[in-house]
Amino acid sequence: MSARPTLAVWKLASCDGCQLTLLDCEDELLAVAEHVEIAHFTEMSSASVDGPYDVSLVEGSVTTAADRERILAIREASGLLVTIGACAAAGGIQALRNFTSVAELARGVYAHPEYLDTLETSSAIADHVGVDLELHGCPIDRHQLLEVISALLAGRRPVLPSYSVCQECKQRASVCLLVARGRACLGPVTRAGCGALCPSLDRGCFGCFGPAESANTVSLARRLAADGTSQAQLSRLFRTFNAGAPAFRKESVAHDAPPAER
């Protein structure tokens, strides 16, 4: 990397929340801008410097033919490509289309579906191009984003957890909602990163950060079913913002089918 590396921020189909997280680094934003040249960030600036870029942050999933082309060009123009958020890592909430027909969804929302340019599926960036690092979360965590930027500037690997939310709950000394209260909680199978926020608010984890490494979703689903969670609820529980992540996808589909087929 050059003395002052260039950073580009891109967005495909998504809500803006993950790139907003960069602007939410209020105490650090001006300092970051001193160490990094923010060369392309449409939400923040009307100036844009042509690539190549040392680092690209990509928010959003691929849902249109135009964006399928665009991600190839972004990859080509980028040294390191870091995806930010659940849309980029797993297709996001809009990957719910992958479980139904887009034509049907479009008819329900738009009078003229023929005006739309849209693909049958919402897919992760890594399904299209090589990705150097995925930052998880819906939304991403501000501290993890700063860790990634600092690590890239220092030329080291960022330290990011791959263990589950359970470990963060233990660190906070929160009561286990699943064991103590029989409450539906995806903490055991969800990647850490939020600081076990929901259990601290007396709410079961709903999986914003996607599956943890080697998540045993089958075992968790069996436990939740024994505690009274219905098959339809189980399917919905695994089918939200990370519905397209393979482990969650598989588990949600398993509860769509009649139990006999499992």
Place this chain on the structure above:
Amino acid sequence: MTHRRQSADLTIEVPGLARVEGEGGLRVEVRGGEVVSVALNIFEPPRFFEGFLRSRSFEEVPDVTARICGICPVAYQMSACAAIEDAFGVTVDGRVAALRRLLYCGEWVQSHALHVYLLHAPDFLGCADAVELAQLDRAAVQRGLELKRVGNLLMEAVGGRSVHPVNVRVGGFYRAPRPEDLRALLEPLRRALDASLATAEWVAGFDYPDVEGEYLFVALRPDGAYPIDSGPVASSDGLETTPGGFAELVVEEHVEHSTALHARLAGRGAYLTGPLARYALNSASLPEIARQASAAAGLGPVCTNPFRSIAVRAVELVFACDEAIRLIERYEPPDPPAAEVRPVAGVGHGATEAPRGLLLHRYAFDAEGLVREARIVPPTSQNQLSIEDDLRRVVVASIGAGDGELTARCEQAVRNHDPCISCAAHFLDVEVERS
């Protein structure tokens, strides 16, 4: 110069608008000195929320719809809760309502500080962005970032986090914040109130183009209070109705250049929601300190210059900080933190004031509380026709300007309304084409 341009044919095209929340562009065509077409193009990839909400449980709707917008997730959660509670006949107690309003104040402060300082002010000061602005006036940018930080702190204290808060549920909250945790925000909020007053004075010194819009304003108008989270829907031409009555009047149209549906009011036409509308219909309900700020910002009781919306946002920052302080000083934790919610088959409506305008939700549920039908009318689709009218007025008023200036003015005219197109993807590749 002016004469030459008045007879010219001209196309102003900005394929990718910067400093807006979303993926949009604009195109204005001038033929023989007349503006013949204007279009705010919205090409954000469609995500089909209303489609995939079907068959989801009512309990999931606030979290799912929050993902429509990372900048105003609380607005989505609040309109969704209001609509669902309307459908099920649930009434929340005053303490829950006050806590919701407090969370919403956090979102207003965060979103308005972002827009005023990072997205809009650079236009008035000739900068590409806030980083460049910081080179001219670092103290101003730091003031804006500090304001934004306090808004986020408030959202975190009540909602758990600032982007897609997790503590909101139908009926109220999962856990009520501890009074001492909220009281710890009083000091930062008092500083934020001072910073908001300084913001109003700061923007009063900007140069504003002399453009007045003719708007049909639509906003919530609660009795004796500035609108945020509840109230009947009112218009500047005398309409007053419920959110459900309003939903009947909104006609949405799907046009080719936009993945947002264009809304108009039946029998009335284009209308405008957002700060200018809220202010025009409710400025008399502002607290004294916000009225002082409005005088300092050079505003009367109604403002129809869209470029001055930045001053109205500054006044609303003052209001939101003051309101948050008031709510925290009177805070009593709701106990239980949420009303009991039992689904029944039915239809419900909810309308609240997102920072950028009125957000209407309508849901039909089956007896188990699964969504049968969802309709979401966001501020930007309601404002789209009025934004296009503004573009027309701005081009007419500045027709003698150079290409670069005219294009910049058009972009600014769009940013005046803080459109939330929920995506900002394309290169800023300004194109001025003459035939």
